[in-house]
Amino acid sequence: MRRKRLGRDGPEVSILCLGTMTWGTQTGEAEAHRQIDMALDHGVNFIDTAEMYPTNPVRAATLGRTEDILGDWLTRSGRRGEVVIATKVTGSGNKEIHDGAPITPARIEAAVDASLRRLRTDVIDIYQLHWPNRGSYHFRQNWNFDPSGLERSAALAHMDEVLQTLRRLVGAGKIRHFGLSNETAWGMAQWIARAEATGGPRPVSVQNEYSLLCRLFDTDMAELSLAETVPLLAYSPLAAGLLTGKYAGDVIPEGSRRDANPTLNGRTTPRVWEAISAYFAVAAEHRMDPVQMALAFVAERPFTGSVILGASRIEHLERALGAAELDLTEAARTDIAAVHKAHPLPF
Numbered sequence: 001m002r003r004k005r006l007g008r009d010g011p012e013v014s015i016l017c018l019g020t021m022t023w024g025t026q027t028g029e030a031e032a033h034r035q036i037d038m039a040l041d042h043g044v045n046f047i048d049t050a051e052m053y054p055t056n057p058v059r060a061a062t063l064g065r066t067e068d069i070l071g072d073w074l075t076r077s078g079r080r081g082e083v084v085i086a087t088k089v090t091g092s093g094n095k096e097i098h099d100g101a102p103i104t105p106a107r108i109e110a111a112v113d114a115s116l117r118r119l120r121t122d123v124i125d126i127y128q129l130h131w132p133n134r135g136s137y138h139f140r141q142n143w144n145f146d147p148s149g150l151e152r153s154a155a156l157a158h159m160d161e162v163l164q165t166l167r168r169l170v171g172a173g174k175i176r177h178f179g180l181s182n183e184t185a186w187g188m189a190q191w192i193a194r195a196e197a198t199g200g201p202r203p204v205s206v207q208n209e210y211s212l213l214c215r216l217f218d219t220d221m222a223e224l225s226l227a228e229t230v231p232l233l234a235y236s237p238l239a240a241g242l243l244t245g246k247y248a249g250d251v252i253p254e255g256s257r258r259d260a261n262p263t264l265n266g267r268t269t270p271r272v273w274e275a276i277s278a279y280f281a282v283a284a285e286h287r288m289d290p291v292q293m294a295l296a297f298v299a300e301r302p303f304t305g306s307v308i309l310g311a312s313r314i315e316h317l318e319r320a321l322g323a324a325e326l327d328l329t330e331a332a333r334t335d336i337a338a339v340h341k342a343h344p345l346p347f
Helices: 029-041 065-077 105-119 152-171 185-198 220-228 239-244 272-285 290-300 314-325 330-342
Strands: 003-005 012-014 016-019 046-048 084-089 124-129 175-181 206-209 232-235 304-309
Touching: 003 304, 012 016, 012 304, 016 029, 016 314, 029 065, 029 314, 065 105, 084 105, 105 124, 105 152, 124 152, 152 175, 152 185, 175 185, 185 220, 206 220, 239 272, 239 290, 272 290, 272 330, 290 304, 290 314, 304 314
Parallel strands: 016 046, 016 304, 046 084, 084 124, 124 175, 175 206, 206 232, 232 304
Antiparallel strands: 003 012
16 A cells, blocks of 8 residues: 655655544444454554544543553554554543643643553654644534634744644654644644744644545645645545445434434535435446545545545445555546536535
8 A cells, every 4th residue: 555754754654544433432342453453454554543532422431442442452463563653632622521621731741641551652653633722614614614713822822832842742752743633724834834933843744624525625725735745634535424325315324423423513414415426426437436436536635645544344444445446547537526516515
């Protein structure tokens, strides 16, 4: 499986990354360990997790359970050196995790130590800020995004103190690199500028949503990502399962993510079904598995560093991993572009 370097000095990671947010709720530990083994057998060397996982639902009682499951595998397998591990500090906005506490130096210090204990490792390869304190336009917040309350001086001062903390953690050998998540173009630009002004660390990646159905990254963020060498780690590349076809006809299979989250965080709109059908028609026309087509599209974007795959069942993961072998034809790209123009913002 091909690999790409993250940032200017970050690790080389597989173009497909194993996501973990179902581990501990929809996916049991034994199944999660099978997923890791299968992913590594297919050439994946990158695993993404977070202190707030598992999700669906997020609960204070399960905080860190996913990291524990990964830590068990690392201990049993002895294969820590074969994987790049990324995790995240949550930040404000989710009352179930540390009462919605914002990201602060003290919060980062405590969260890093807790993640290291759960993962049973000495170092985290990429430590990410899950949500910016000042808010963002992700998870359908773009429809009513209002940045007018931004206090620029306070935001920049926060960045400087966080970078100082991260620099100290790098020096202590607890983390190797720093990444962003759910960021905006202004926020990402300022993190880079402040890192360069204060001596870093400079972000090596930005983890935002991106799929055939969610292409907010395609303009300013794409330019910034390429110009500044901060690649995208694309989450929800199958739009929370919508692009698998399992919800076609607006159904809710028992035990599925939609069973726990009927709107899939605002993705199930009246407009989305026609868009999905149009993309499935493209896949059929070009004799491609629609899941693999959707993933291959994200993987080949010039700004993509890795595509984060999540699966509740091993057979779903095996299907998705086949995307690494798929190269889209120019004709398929043309047809995908036509569907995007006809259905630009389906949710």
